[in-house]
Amino acid sequence: MLGAPGGLGSQIVHQLVERGAVVAMVSQHGDKLDQLPQPGPRMALDLRDPGACEQAIDFAMSSLDGLDLVVNAMGVVAFGPAVELDIDVLEELFLTNTFAPLMITIAALNRLERGATIVNISGVIAEQNVP
Numbered sequence: 001m002l003g004a005p006g007g008l009g010s011q012i013v014h015q016l017v018e019r020g021a022v023v024a025m026v027s028q029h030g031d032k033l034d035q036l037p038q039p040g041p042r043m044a045l046d047l048r049d050p051g052a053c054e055q056a057i058d059f060a061m062s063s064l065d066g067l068d069l070v071v072n073a074m075g076v077v078a079f080g081p082a083v084e085l086d087i088d089v090l091e092e093l094f095l096t097n098t099f100a101p102l103m104i105t106i107a108a109l110n111r112l113e114r115g116a117t118i119v120n121i122s123g124v125i126a127e128q129n130v131p
Contacts, residue, residue: 003026004036005036009073024059026044041064048092048099069119071119072101076096078093
């Protein structure tokens with residue numbers, strides 16, 4: 001579970017654990033990971049780094065008995081007119097919301113169990129553009 005302590009992520013972790021899943025949790029924010037009440041292995045990683053995406057999948061594979069579901073619920077958003085966004089904000093948006101899901105998918109594809117699923121959750125901003 002990527003983005004485990006976030007608003008959606010924490011609810012997804014809760015639902016998965018409640019249904020009997022063993023969940024390996026990953027987030028950039030180790031302090032927030034530690035606050036999650038659900039049991040399971042956890043690791044703090046900055047998934048904007050391609051090497052960290054490989055590490056996350058390695059961590060899940062070594063912590064669990066196989067890997068049959070990858071859920072990416074991490075994301076960032078910026079508000080305001082696009083012409084006013086700083087290049088650093090744009091870079092953060094693309095690294096987190098575009099490149100990280102792709103890098104996680106690539107890292108996981110050849111190692112998933114038969115019939116496994118990858119879920120990438122995006123925000124409403126991806127469906128309805130704002131000025």
